Amino acid sequence: MAHYHADRGRGDERRPESYSVFLSNNKHTMGYKIPGAAMDRVSLLWRLRRRARRGTICMTFFCISMALLYALCAENSVPVTDAIFGVRARTRAQPRTHSVIKAMNKYGVKVSGPGGTSNRPKLSGPELLCQVKEKVEVTTLTADLQPFSALSWAPLLLPPQQLTSDLGPYKSCAVVSSAGSLRNSGLGKEIDSHDSVLRFNAAPTNGFEKDVGSKTTIRLINSQVMASDDHRFLSSSLYSSGVLVAWDPAPFSSNLSQWYNHTDYPIFIQYQRYRRLHPQQPFYILHPRFEWQLWQRIQDNMAEPIQKNPPSSGLLGTILMMSLCEVVHVYEFLPSRRKTELCHYFQRFYDAACTLGAYHPLLYEKNLVKRMNQGSDRDIYIHGRVTLPGFSAMNCTAKAVREH
Ligand code: NCC
Numbered sequence: 001m002a003h004y005h006a007d008r009g010r011g012d013e014r015r016p017e018s019y020s021v022f023l024s025n026n027k028h029t030m031g032y033k034i035p036g037a038a039m040d041r042v043s044l045l046w047r048l049r050r051r052a053r054r055g056t057i058c059m060t061f062f063c064i065s066m067a068l069l070y071a072l073c074a075e076n077s078v079p080v081t082d083a084i085f086g087v088r089a090r091t092r093a094q095p096r097t098h099s100v101i102k103a104m105n106k107y108g109v110k111v112s113g114p115g116g117t118s119n120r121p122k123l124s125g126p127e128l129l130c131q132v133k134e135k136v137e138v139t140t141l142t143a144d145l146q147p148f149s150a151l152s153w154a155p156l157l158l159p160p161q162q163l164t165s166d167l168g169p170y171k172s173c174a175v176v177s178s179a180g181s182l183r184n185s186g187l188g189k190e191i192d193s194h195d196s197v198l199r200f201n202a203a204p205t206n207g208f209e210k211d212v213g214s215k216t217t218i219r220l221i222n223s224q225v226m227a228s229d230d231h232r233f234l235s236s237s238l239y240s241s242g243v244l245v246a247w248d249p250a251p252f253s254s255n256l257s258q259w260y261n262h263t264d265y266p267i268f269i270q271y272q273r274y275r276r277l278h279p280q281q282p283f284y285i286l287h288p289r290f291e292w293q294l295w296q297r298i299q300d301n302m303a304e305p306i307q308k309n310p311p312s313s314g315l316l317g318t319i320l321m322m323s324l325c326e327v328v329h330v331y332e333f334l335p336s337r338r339k340t341e342l343c344h345y346f347q348r349f350y351d352a353a354c355t356l357g358a359y360h361p362l363l364y365e366k367n368l369v370k371r372m373n374q375g376s377d378r379d380i381y382i383h384g385r386v387t388l389p390g391f392s393a394m395n396c397t398a399k400a401v402r403e404h
Helices: 002-009 016-029 036-076 080-084 095-103 125-135 188-192 223-227 256-261 267-277 288-300 313-322 362-372 377-383 398-403
Strands: 170-176 196-200 218-222 243-247 283-285 325-331 385-389
Touching: 125 288, 125 313, 125 362, 125 398, 170 188, 170 313, 196 313, 218 223, 218 313, 223 243, 223 267, 243 267, 243 288, 243 313, 267 283, 288 313, 288 362, 313 325, 313 362, 313 385, 362 385, 377 385
Parallel strands: 170 196, 170 325, 196 218, 218 243, 243 283
Antiparallel strands: 325 385
């Protein structure tokens, strides 16, 4: 047995058979005899010990791998099951990325007004609502505006009237964000019960009716969607019904001619192509003044500098609907108890920045909407529903605002 301990001490990896041979060879030289049954017990014990050792090594390896996997998934906001089953993921916006985006000023934004400091006056909900109503003009491009009036294509293709003259007024409207938290919401019927429903970009209804409904009155699309091949904007049936409204981030202080020559994405080229293919479908383009006036409202009412990029389609669409409707319900813009890092309800793609913002000042937009909300906090928590009054239903006389 002395050999047994000595060998074990050296970490001998001999198989049990060779170990028995080793013992049986030695039993004569060592001058004592190990009985057959005892030898079997020793060899069995050895086998069990070796198996246990292998098991421990495997378990350690497995634990280290799982710990690494969990750490990686946590870092990238990807559920571990999705990582194992190979779901497409994307890195969330890291705080450092966030501050880099905040420092960027691609559109030449000139900061003015009381915003960005903590000593600014904090407005009440009704004051905020009235400020937005008074200072944000929801306008769209018309054929009579410079430089369009001088362009051969524009009088034929751009609408002669403002969107707010052609559409509405509606009694009740729904704005359906594209958030992943709409999944399993069962809000479809409630959303469809509104007179008018606004959706965004490539958000589908087919296959998601139970959660997001099927009615689409207006679709607000950014110029990136119009330009990217992935979205097949010119041919996909997703865009071919309802009213289309497009927007593109313009330089902060540019006039329409400067923007026309320096759009972020080729919005005007795509617009002309689409209008020729679908001449009957109403299609408007937001005046860029709208996006920056709204940006100014956000910045003026925040205690810190916000991203110098236009608001997201979500807030643009919400304010657009406030100019057309008596009451507006916005779904899952302020996340409910279903809050998730799933970016969109229609894609298995995880990115916290979709909800919190990176490029867009989304967090601040949500703060503004939370302060303007006239519904209960419970409505937000349970249903992800915000209630906003339409501009036509607001009484913004100084007395009315004071008394609220
Ligand atoms: O993702 P997006 O937005 O199309 O979503 C529409 C609006 O819903 C709100 N939203 C969305 C997801 C989420 N988890 N929480 C939310 O609150 C937002 O208000 C959002 O505006 C956009 O604003 O146009 C945006 O578009 C996408 C993208 O261009 C389109 O989806 C087409 O692929 C932008 N994503 C990227 O550029 C990668 C996104 O930043 C903003």
